[in-house]
Amino acid sequence: MRPLKIIVLAKQVPxxxxxxxxxxxxxxxxxxxxxxxxxxxxxxxxxxxxxNIKDRIPGTQVTILTMGPQKxxxxxxxxxxxxxxxxxxxxxxxxGGADTLATSYTIVQAxxxxxxxxxxxxxxxxxxxxxxxxxxxxADKLNIPQVTYVEEILxxxxxxxxxxxxxxxxxxxxxxxxxxxMTVHGSSPDCxxxxxxxxxxxxxxxTKTEMRKGDPVLEALHLKRxxxxxxxxxxxxxxxxxxxxxxxxxxxxxxxxxxxxLTATESKVLTDSDSDIEGMIKELIKHHTxx
Amino acid sequence: MKSVFVYCEVENQKVAEISQELLSAGKRLAxxxxxxxxxxxxxxxxxxxxxxxxxxxxxxxFVGDDTRLEPYRxxxxxxLVTKVLKQEDPQxxxxxxxxxxxxxxxxxxxxxxxxxxxxxxxxxxxxxxxKKEKKEYTDLLYAIRPAFGGSIMANxxxxxxxxxxxxxxxxxxxxxxxxxxxxxxxxxxxxxEVVSDTDFVVKIIERHIEESEVNLKDAPIIVAGGYGVGxxxxxxxLKNLANILGGEVGGSRAAVDAGFIDHxxxxxxTGTTVRPKLYIAAGISGAxxxxxxxxDASLIISINNDPEAPINALADYVITGxxxxxxxxxxxxxxxxxx
Ligand SMILES: Cc1cc2nc3c(=O)[nH]c(=O)nc-3n(C[C@H](O)[C@H](O)[C@H](O)COP(=O)(O)OP(=O)(O)OC[C@H]3O[C@@H](n4cnc5c(N)ncnc54)[C@H](O)[C@@H]3O)c2cc1C
Numbered sequence: 223m224r225p226l227k228i229i230v231l232a233k234q235v236p237x238x239x240x241x242x243x244x245x246x247x248x249x250x251x252x253x254x255x256x257x258x259x260x261x262x263x264x265x266x267x268x269x270x271x272x273x274n275i276k277d278r279i280p281g282t283q284v285t286i287l288t289m290g291p292q293k294x295x296x297x298x299x300x301x302x303x304x305x306x307x308x309x310x311x312x313x314x315x316x317x318g319g320a321d322t323l324a325t326s327y328t329i330v331q332a333x334x335x336x337x338x339x340x341x342x343x344x345x346x347x348x349x350x351x352x353x354x355x356x357x358x359x360x361a362d363k364l365n366i367p368q369v370t371y372v373e374e375i376l377x378x379x380x381x382x383x384x385x386x387x388x389x390x391x392x393x394x395x396x397x398x399x400x401x402x403x404m405t406v407h408g409s410s411p412d413c414x415x416x417x418x419x420x421x422x423x424x425x426x427x428x429t430k431t432e433m434r435k436g437d438p439v440l441e442a443l444h445l446k447r448x449x450x451x452x453x454x455x456x457x458x459x460x461x462x463x464x465x466x467x468x469x470x471x472x473x474x475x476x477x478x479x480x481x482x483x484l485t486a487t488e489s490k491v492l493t494d495s496d497s498d499i500e501g502m503i504k505e506l507i508k509h510h511t512x513x
Numbered sequence: 514m515k516s517v518f519v520y521c522e523v524e525n526q527k528v529a530e531i532s533q534e535l536l537s538a539g540k541r542l543a544x545x546x547x548x549x550x551x552x553x554x555x556x557x558x559x560x561x562x563x564x565x566x567x568x569x570x571x572x573x574x575f576v577g578d579d580t581r582l583e584p585y586r587x588x589x590x591x592x593l594v595t596k597v598l599k600q601e602d603p604q605x606x607x608x609x610x611x612x613x614x615x616x617x618x619x620x621x622x623x624x625x626x627x628x629x630x631x632x633x634x635x636x637x638x639x640x641x642x643x644k645k646e647k648k649e650y651t652d653l654l655y656a657i658r659p660a661f662g663g664s665i666m667a668n669x670x671x672x673x674x675x676x677x678x679x680x681x682x683x684x685x686x687x688x689x690x691x692x693x694x695x696x697x698x699x700x701x702x703x704x705x706e707v708v709s710d711t712d713f714v715v716k717i718i719e720r721h722i723e724e725s726e727v728n729l730k731d732a733p734i735i736v737a738g739g740y741g742v743g744x745x746x747x748x749x750x751l752k753n754l755a756n757i758l759g760g761e762v763g764g765s766r767a768a769v770d771a772g773f774i775d776h777x778x779x780x781x782x783t784g785t786t787v788r789p790k791l792y793i794a795a796g797i798s799g800a801x802x803x804x805x806x807x808x809d810a811s812l813i814i815s816i817n818n819d820p821e822a823p824i825n826a827l828a829d830y831v832i833t834g835x836x837x838x839x840x841x842x843x844x845x846x847x848x849x850x851x852x
Binding site: 236238321322323326350351352353354355356357358359361362363367368369370371384389390391392393394395396397398399402472473474475476477478479480488489490491492493494496498499500502503504506507511512513 | 584587588591611612615616617618619620622623624626627628629630631632641655660661665666667668669670671672673674714715716717718719720721722723734758790791811812814820825826828829830831832833834835838839842843846847849850851
């Protein structure tokens with residue numbers, strides 16, 4: 223089997239699984255600054271799926287692609303530590319505020335620049351929105367088929383790839399021709415851990431913007447080892463139409479947010495005494511709630 | 514007035530539960546707007562399918578009937594729905610937030626270059642003033658959904674790139690027949706003229722669909738246990754109570770994670786949303802992710818040894834005590850008092 227070219231889509235997200243009390247502002251909006259950021263969990267599964275194919279077919283090239291603020295370069299480094307061959311950052315202030323439509327447009331512009339790929343994989347959804355939309359929207363814009371909720375790659379053939387999908391009511395095995403986009407379900411294998419050797423090799427990988435602070439030692443190192451320079455693509459680099467990106471390219475807008483307050487009902491407070499419980503049961507029977 | 518449009522899922526000639534919920538919700542929106550309700554269903558052997566759809570008050574139903582359309586595959590369904598949406602130009606389009614709807618809706622939103630709100634739990638109609646344009650937009654869809662792990666509710670609107678599309682969570686919209694004799698105009702879509710061979714490049718080799726034996730959604734009474742139940746064995750107590758009351762057993766995520774009860778019985782944001790007649794919460798603290806899935810129960814009983822447990826604020830009866838003592842007493846007094 224010939225080696226494949228795989229693009230992994232990954233996102234840095236606020237850790238919504240651990241929302242502390244100070245993560246909410248008094249007006250009910252989210253204080254993003256108070257949430258730590260993590261590698262989106264489903265995207266780690268997608269990364270594993272790609273690296274697993276690389277294990278099976280030596281020579282397979284895995285490129286990790288992320289869009290986000292500078293801090294998101296962590297995603298590229300994390301990808302390197304676990305075994306990807308290349309990483310690309312899409313980063314530009316003008317991409318900010320994008321909803322899924324604008325995000326998929328932006329990512330697709332970058333994928334078109336990469337041009338050569340057999341397989342694109344991403345997590346099923348990101349925990350900051352749980353939308354699960356960007357994968358299918360990218361597939362549509364690239365005019366390629368999509369296979370969502372992939373749990374395992376069963377077979378990799380010359381002209382098609384066979385995968386098992388996890389649906390809410392069962393499983394389905396499908397085949398798809400290349401190029402194809404897959405979204406990966408959280409029930410697939412967990413991502414392998416970092417390799418110490420790779421951490422050593424890539425821990426000084428930085429984007430040009432990250433280097434702006436000026437660190438002579440790092441600069442010298444980057445001159446000597448060009449693989450440490452993380453490519454960083456701007457609006458112009460990917461030839462993006464500014465009306466289709468960021469806030470301007472996003473049809474969905476948040477009108478308002480409210481924090482959830484449990485609505486207090488008039489409750490009857492009882493003890494565990496026999497008379498209290500018997501009284502309640504009798505009331506429930508009388509009102510035909512039970513019985 | 515532009516229509517409200519619902520994509521219906523069907524398998525083996527049976528319109529999915531979620532689609533019936535969506536048709537009901539769609540009708541309520543359509544009534545508020547004074548707009549017609551339209552729907553589309555794609556599958557095989559669909560002769561007479563309108564009898565399951567019309568009673569929800571559907572004015573126009575598009576049917577794509579072709580053996581290749583079942584089981585569901587993305588590309589042919591996307592081609593058919595896109596074609597009809599372009600032609601009908603509705604103002605609102607609803608899909609289920611199911612494996613099918615979440616696969617299909619984004620693909621279509623991309624084709625139509627419109628907005629799509631995922632996983633909504635409340636739908637409403639309202640206005641919005643856009644400061645930058647100094648313009649009031651009226652009769653917009655309010656697509657309201659939990660966000661940030663369920664800690665807030667966000668109202669998402671889309672005033673300029675229509676249609677306004679949303680996927681809707683299963684089990685949150687009330688199913689309601691509008692008129693059992695409602696007359697629907699049925700339009701059969703010429704599938705061959707819309708789809709092409711390249712829409713069938715993804716092939717289904719094998720399928721195992723398990724009819725889930727647990728049906729929490731339709732259970733009138735649910736006895737749910739949390740981490741406070743303490744063990745798998747103690748859950749038997751809850752099962753006994755559920756059995757004699759004619760209900761089902763459910764659990765919080767902490768109870769599922771602890772292995773006390775199966776995952777398919779989890780209630781809440783990442784489990785099932787239920788709205789039973791009676792919900793008994795035993796040893797459940799009442800985290801927002803849990804209450805999101807049960808707060809619409811008609812009557813709630815909380816059994817908790819902590820009088821300050823947040824769930825008590827929702828409960829109609831708060832029993833402060835150990836569930837190991839309270840539940841056997843409930844069983845005993847039920848047996849004594851039920852006829
Ligand atoms: C993204 C996300 C999604 C989530 N989705 C869900 C979801 O779908 N469903 C869900 O349930 N949770 C969900 N959670 C988890 C949720 O936040 C809570 O952790 C969980 O609901 C707590 O379960 P619990 O109430 O059983 O446990 P605890 O919070 O540990 O509460 C145990 C309760 O039992 C009481 N108790 C202890 N012993 C006894 C006794 N002997 N008798 C009576 N009472 C006793 C205690 O006072 C306490 O109130 C989610 C969390 C996240 C971050």
